[in-house]
Amino acid sequence: RIDGLLFDLTDFENAIRPLRESCGW
Incomplete structure:
Protein backbone atom coordinates (compact mmCIF):
# COMPACT_ATOMS: atom_id res chain seq x y z
CA ARG A 1 0.00 0.00 0.00
CA ILE A 2 1.16 3.49 -0.82
CA PRO A 18 20.05 13.13 13.89
CA LEU A 19 22.61 11.56 11.56
CA ARG A 20 21.83 14.08 8.81
CA GLU A 21 22.19 16.98 11.25
CA SER A 22 25.46 15.67 12.70
CA CYS A 23 26.90 14.98 9.24
CA GLY A 24 25.69 18.28 7.81
CA TRP A 25 23.60 16.75 5.02
Whole structure:
Protein backbone atom coordinates (compact mmCIF):
# COMPACT_ATOMS: atom_id res chain seq x y z
CA ARG A 1 0.00 0.00 0.00
CA ILE A 2 1.16 3.49 -0.82
CA ASP A 3 0.22 4.98 2.56
CA GLY A 4 2.12 2.20 4.31
CA LEU A 5 5.18 2.92 2.21
CA LEU A 6 4.95 6.63 2.95
CA PHE A 7 4.69 5.83 6.66
CA ASP A 8 7.85 3.71 6.44
CA LEU A 9 9.66 6.51 4.62
CA THR A 10 8.61 8.98 7.31
CA ASP A 11 9.92 6.67 10.02
CA PHE A 12 13.16 6.37 8.04
CA GLU A 13 13.50 10.16 7.79
CA ASN A 14 12.87 10.52 11.53
CA ALA A 15 15.43 7.80 12.27
CA ILE A 16 18.23 9.36 10.20
CA ARG A 17 17.44 13.00 11.05
CA PRO A 18 20.05 13.13 13.89
CA LEU A 19 22.61 11.56 11.56
CA ARG A 20 21.83 14.08 8.81
CA GLU A 21 22.19 16.98 11.25
CA SER A 22 25.46 15.67 12.70
CA CYS A 23 26.90 14.98 9.24
CA GLY A 24 25.69 18.28 7.81
CA TRP A 25 23.60 16.75 5.02
